[in-house]
Amino acid sequence: MAGGRQREFSQQKALESAMQVFWKKGFVGASLTDLTTSMGINKPSMYSAFGNKEQLFVKATQYYIDRYASPPFDLLSGDEPIKQRVARYLRSVISSQCHSDKPKGCYISLCVAESEGEQFPESAAEIVEQANHFGENALTDFFRTEQSSGNLAAGTSAEKLGRYFIAFLHGTSSLARGGRSEDELLALVNIAVEAIV
């Protein structure tokens, strides 16, 4: 009961392409021509597969969260000293922000910058805010757990520490976007992790 012509493109690959266009140009700056050209499909195909520009953006953002933003958190686990694990996590994120064959900086950080404009759809702002709080909560929970394990002094605030490192990574994202080299940013990790006491 479900006949018809088969889709000639991979939805996942098209989503990856669209995500990179949004990553580079932002939601407003990415035109449908930019998007469909990069995706290698026509406008009707995009509309039939993803709905509209807003829904395409939401799906692309979710794809980024799953594929790029979430995996580094696994690097926080392990038997090494806490500073070493945090440094490993920070370096991984920074390297991702500086990757030469991707747009520079953090996709989510760029969305935050753009989310204040009225042209930015509400559903997009919601998922961006959700992604932002997810990252901060993940770090905060991590420090809370480490604190109860005795790896972090009881006097320090896990919330503050989580917020501090999220701020640090938003900062490196902006500097990466501005053209600073990966080495210049990786060198800051040693300074940042000294906040853990």
Added chain:
Amino acid sequence: MAGGRQREFSQQKALESAMQVFWKKGFVGASLTDLTTSMGINKPSMYSAFGNKEQLFVKATQYYIDRYASPPFDLLSGDEPIKQRVARYLRSVISSQCHSDKPKGCYISLCVAESEGEQFPESAAEIVEQANHFGENALTDFFRTEQSSGNLAAGTSAEKLGRYFIAFLHGTSSLARGGRSEDELLALVNIAVEAIV
């Protein structure tokens, strides 16, 4: 030899209004209708006074640099201990990023995010890059001077420290844009200044 009708609006006030629109919506997201409505003038008046959208943006950015970004650097001077002066500077910038009757975050930081898109004019990208390096150099020079005055250990790198605090402020800018409160961000200053040894 210079007759003619007088301009009925203040160029400075119009520039301030335009700057706030760019600050909120970005270069691409701010339409001429948005801009001229906020400036309280018509399109021909804007074109005659500022040239075009690109030149208006460049002048608005320069206005932000002179009026908002530069003054806080003066807070680095004084007889107090270096950590205290740096903390004072950081708190001033963060307060500015969280001011309730202005767009949240740092105008320059938002421009950096947008500057990768092709719709962002080259002259605008140049002044943004220039502003970015100015801030980083100002901090680096500050730490170098403090180092030669003996207020900073000889082993630490002034460049790294300058870059670190610029990253920190870009980070708080992003968090402010994302809705974090001024108090939440000010609380991070105590952590950050401990990088000074």
Added chain:
DNA sequence: TTTTTAATGTACCGATCGGTATGATTGATG
């Protein structure tokens, strides 16, 4: 007062925006 110069308001320009109607093409289903 007359002349000249510039700013203003309106109405408009071609180009591009996000989004769609339509018909040809494809291929699984009966």
Added chain:
DNA sequence: CATCAATCATACCGATCGGTACATTAAAAA
């Protein structure tokens, strides 16, 4: 093979984009 549902390519929609032509208005210069 014939049917039918879904995708494809093209061409187009109204709205908005940045930018301007033109006539009017105001004020300085003569």
